[in-house]
Amino acid sequence: MSRSTIPTMTFGNRRCVIAPGPIHPHWQKIAGDKGFDIIARIRDRYHLGLRHHACGRDMIAKLYTLRTAAPLCPxxxxxxxxxxxxxxxxxxxxxxxxxxxxxxxxxxxxxxxxxxxxxxxxxxxxxxRCGPCLEARLKAEAEEHGWTLIGPDPNGVRSHRLYRHVCGHVQRVAMANMQTGRFTCHGCAGAWTTDPSHIYLMRFILRSGRIAVKVGFSRNPWSRLRHQLVTDRDQDAALIRVVAVPTGHQALRYEKRLHMTLRTLFPGAELDRAEFASEVRVLSELYCGSIEPEVNALLDDIELRIAALSRRRAKLRRKQARHDERHPRNRQRRKRPAGGPQAGRG
Ligand SMILES: [Zn+2]
Ligand SMILES: [Zn+2]
Ligand SMILES: [Zn+2]
Structure with missing residues (x-):
């Protein structure tokens, strides 16, 4: 038999063969009671083409389903x-x-x-809530305050996560607190934010012969290199530059911006973790040694900014001192213990 002689019809978006045989009136009655019209017998003797009264659209159902249950309009x-x-x-x-x-x-x-x-x-x-977006947000919020998101709370509290501080201390923190930063690290009591810090540049020669550089910040980059980063005492690793930054908080901000700039300017320069995982203990931020001159240039820029900032601050202090000399009463007022509306803050 040629294809054209087989009677077919479209149900929904499917082209179906019309099966021979009558549509019995009592089937039509059952269909009607359940909200359908039988349009044709299709495919084989077990299937029917139905039209749903409620929506006027067609569907395929088993005869058995029509007789024993209510067909569900897809x-x-x-x-x-x-x-x-x-x-x-x-x-x-x-x-x-x-x-x-x-x-x-x-x-x-x-x-x-x-x-x-x-x-x-x-x-x-x-x-x-979107899981991946939440993770990304938590990660960014943690980085903002000098923490790294490690994973879920080991105690299983859903509002908490486990984080590692820049000082190395690992702590459970409520996500809401991480968002505001209103908590202290039990490892360093938050002293790193106000203590002097450094942005450093280190150079590693990996066992593969590849030269890698790392930029980061630390209160003590010398100790960080020897005691935290290097896994092998004989590793060819050197601290090649240190930029002093007045506070840890500033250092964190400079470092973040530096990484962002490097990623934008040299998208391919970040080393794959697999290349150094067994040799240098960091999560990321190892770059190909070829961009060392550019990193140095960015560090020059940071040094200049810090110098400019401290000059501005010194100038402000001198100006304030001169002003106080001329208006001793103001100075008295400023020196008096807090009693105004600001009392109790900070
Ligand atoms: Zn329907
Ligand atoms: Zn999402
Ligand atoms: Zn800490």
């Missing part, structure tokens, strides 16, 4: 899922595991969420 189901997702502020992609939907979050990440959970989001009872 179009209406899809509509309901889409509406649910719209209401929850996400985009429906596809059904996932039973009771779960695959969705796209407003940030662009894909995720799977329980339908019941999305109902609650739609009703405003809860919020949907």
């Amino acid at each position: 179009h209406c189901l899809s509509d309901r899922r889409r509406e649910l997702c719209d209401g929850a502020g996400v985009t429906f992609i596809a059904p996932a595991r039973p009771h779960y939907l695959r969705i796209r979050l407003p940030c662009g990440h894909e995720a799977e969420r329980q339908q019941e959970f999305l109902e609650r989001v739609k009703a405003g009872q809860t919020e949907i």
Whole structure:
């Protein structure tokens, strides 16, 4: 038989063969009671083409299902899922595991969420959070305050995470506190933020022969190099430059900006972790030695900024001193212990 003689019809977006045989009136009655019309017998003697009264769209169902249960219109189901997702502020992609939907979050990440959970989001009872975005945010917030996000809280408290401070101390911290920075490190009591610090440049010759440079900040770069970074006492490692920075907090800011600049200017210069993992104990921030002159130039710039800043501060102090000489009463007032509206702060 040639293809053209086989009667077919389209159901939904599927082209189906029309099966021979009558559509019995009592089938039509059952279908009608359940909200459908039987349009044709299709595929084989077990399947029917139905039209849903509620939406007017076509679907395929088993005759057996029609007789023993209520067929579920896939179009209406899809509509309901889409509406649910719209209401929850996400985009429906596809059904996932039973009771779960695959969705796209407003940030662009894909995720799977329980339908019941999305109902609650739609009703405003809860919020949907993106895991990868949350991790990225937590990481950035931690870096802002000199901490590195290590992972989940070992005690299993959902509002907490485990972090490592720049001083090396590892501590559980509430995420909300990390956001504001209102807590102290139990390892150094936060002294690093106000203590003098350094931006350093180190050079490593890896066992592969490759020359790598590292920039970072530390209160004591000499000790950091020998006791924290190097895994082998004979490693060819040298501290080649140290820029003194008045406070740890400033050092952290300069260092962050430096890395950002280096990543932008030399996107390929960052070494892959696998290249140095067994030799240098850092998470990232090892660059190819070829950019050492550029790093040095950026450090020159930082040195100039620090010098300019301290000159500005000295000038301000001199100006203040002259002013105080001329207006001794003001100085008295400033020296008096805090009693005004600012009392109790800091
Ligand atoms: Zn329908
Ligand atoms: Zn996201
Ligand atoms: Zn600390």
